[in-house]
Amino acid sequence: MAREGRKLLAVIEGESVFPPPIWIMRQAGRYLPEYRATRAEAGGFLDLCYNPRLATEVTLQPIRRYGFDAAILFSDILVMPDALGQPVRFAEGEGPLLDPIRLDEVGRLDPSRIDAHLAPVFEAVASIRAKLPAETTLLGFCGAPWTVATYMIAGRGTPDQGPARRAALSDPEGFQRLMDLLVEASVRYLARQIEAGADAVQIFDSWAGVLDDLEFGRWVVEPNRRIVEGLRALKPEARVIGFPKGAGAMLEDYVSRTGVDAVGLDWTVPLSYARDRLQPRTAVQGNLDPLRVILGGRPMEEGIDRILAELGQGRLIFNLGHGITPDADPETVGRLVERVRAARR
Ligand code: CP3
Numbered sequence: 001m002a003r004e005g006r007k008l009l010a011v012i013e014g015e016s017v018f019p020p021p022i023w024i025m026r027q028a029g030r031y032l033p034e035y036r037a038t039r040a041e042a043g044g045f046l047d048l049c050y051n052p053r054l055a056t057e058v059t060l061q062p063i064r065r066y067g068f069d070a071a072i073l074f075s076d077i078l079v080m081p082d083a084l085g086q087p088v089r090f091a092e093g094e095g096p097l098l099d100p101i102r103l104d105e106v107g108r109l110d111p112s113r114i115d116a117h118l119a120p121v122f123e124a125v126a127s128i129r130a131k132l133p134a135e136t137t138l139l140g141f142c143g144a145p146w147t148v149a150t151y152m153i154a155g156r157g158t159p160d161q162g163p164a165r166r167a168a169l170s171d172p173e174g175f176q177r178l179m180d181l182l183v184e185a186s187v188r189y190l191a192r193q194i195e196a197g198a199d200a201v202q203i204f205d206s207w208a209g210v211l212d213d214l215e216f217g218r219w220v221v222e223p224n225r226r227i228v229e230g231l232r233a234l235k236p237e238a239r240v241i242g243f244p245k246g247a248g249a250m251l252e253d254y255v256s257r258t259g260v261d262a263v264g265l266d267w268t269v270p271l272s273y274a275r276d277r278l279q280p281r282t283a284v285q286g287n288l289d290p291l292r293v294i295l296g297g298r299p300m301e302e303g304i305d306r307i308l309a310e311l312g313q314g315r316l317i318f319n320l321g322h323g324i325t326p327d328a329d330p331e332t333v334g335r336l337v338e339r340v341r342a343a344r345r
Contacts (some may be wrong), residue, residue: 002273008069008137009199011283011315012239012261019343020308020316021069021137024333025264026323027062028063028074032330034061045090046082049075054124063136064096065330066337070317073193075121077143077204081152081263082116084109084185100155100326103167103174111185118189129197137200139241140193144205145182146221148317152178161210168219175219183223190238194231200239202264203227206322209246209266216250225258241285245322255282267321271310283315290320296332301339308343 002009008021028035038058042048049055059074078096081257082088085108088098101109129138142148146164154163168175190201208220224242231238243264244254255263265274265286274284292303307318318340324333 004134006069006135006137006199008317009316012200012241014315015285016313016315018316018345019341020312020318021070022318022337022340023070023072023139024062024320024324025072026079027066027068027072027326028058029324030326031324031328031333032061032065034058034065045076046079046088046104050120052120052127055120055124056127056131057183059124060131063132066334068136068337071132072139072141072202073121073125074143075124077141077148078151079106079121080143080148080182080185080189081109083114083189084111084181085113086152090314095157096151098151098155100163101152103153103171103178106174106178106181107249109181111181111188114185114189115192118192118238122192123195125179125193125198126342136298138198140190140196140198140201140278142186142189142203144208144220144227144244145179145186145209145226146211146219147205148182149175149178149219150207161207165210165215168215172218174341179219179223183230186227186236191234194235194238200241201231202241202243203260205242205244205247207246208244209248213250216247216255220244220247220256221250221254224254224260225295228259241317243285251282252277262315262317264319265321269321271306275310275314279311279314279316283317284311285317285319287319287321290322290325290328293320293324293332293336295330296335298331300332300336304336308340312343312345 002013007017042054055074059071063071078088150161150164153167228240239261241262242260245266255326262283267287267289288303
């Protein structure tokens, strides 16, 4: 077993553990009344992200309530452009807003600003680790270059990431410069999180699923591969979970070319494919449809049991296929955790 009996870390490092360790993407969030209370105390969403005391508090809330096997640093993938010099704001009920960047303006962004601007995040990582039970794995994270770039270029969330896809297709050299900068910044950011006490890191490529296979190779596989390689050059012990949401048939290639230690699966990935093609190479994480948690009852139980039956023999980290939504019932989440923990082979 991995250090201090950290089950989730053990799975990432190569062991099969049953019942599998469990955590939930966006486990600290609006479905929890205690999160909403701390969020109100902080003021704006970014004020919460940059306040080490309150970020620590919301990170620990789901651990206290459910005893998850991992805590994930409370922050957001968009602190990256904010740190680089493209300010981000979160308008109430509107999601993130940025002044869109043009590819000929990328030279203005400065990766060396990360250390100072994101110092409160590193402080939060250290303070979370100090308060966390020894057996709980601490995850750091960043957004993948492609996914972060979709917000930098559009200035907001879009239904199909059209603005970033256009930019990448029409000016690949300019787009490459933005990717290079984000790779360098992400390596630096993740290395600092590991130094501050993160056991492993997850790279969120939430919009990986909108690219054709040529563009997927360039803007998803290659930047993720370079982050893994760059991070391991600085921190040989670094453990990395990749989450290329929507990658579908390109998952196998993603796993073999990036060298991630674990791969996050969205709920559309067939369990037989995950078992036969992915699990022999890497640990898999996922992939319950979040809607099954909203419904609870039979839809949730059937989803949990299938994942455990199909993937429970190998290296599995139980999770949802994407973040939990604000309409989830905290009691249903409790029943999800109980069912996974009560499972027997
Ligand atoms: O998983 C966790 O508990 C850690 C915290 C975390 C947040 N965002 C908190 C958050 C993590 C890992 C993220 C990642 C993130 N942020 C992603 C990638 C993962 C994914 O869900 O696809 C993306 C694309 C973002 C960008 C982002 N942040 C958007 C589009 C929004 C607005 C949509 C929304 O859900 O409101 C956010 C805001 C955000 N990030 C909230 C939380 C808890 C809600 C803000 C609030 O409390 O008002």
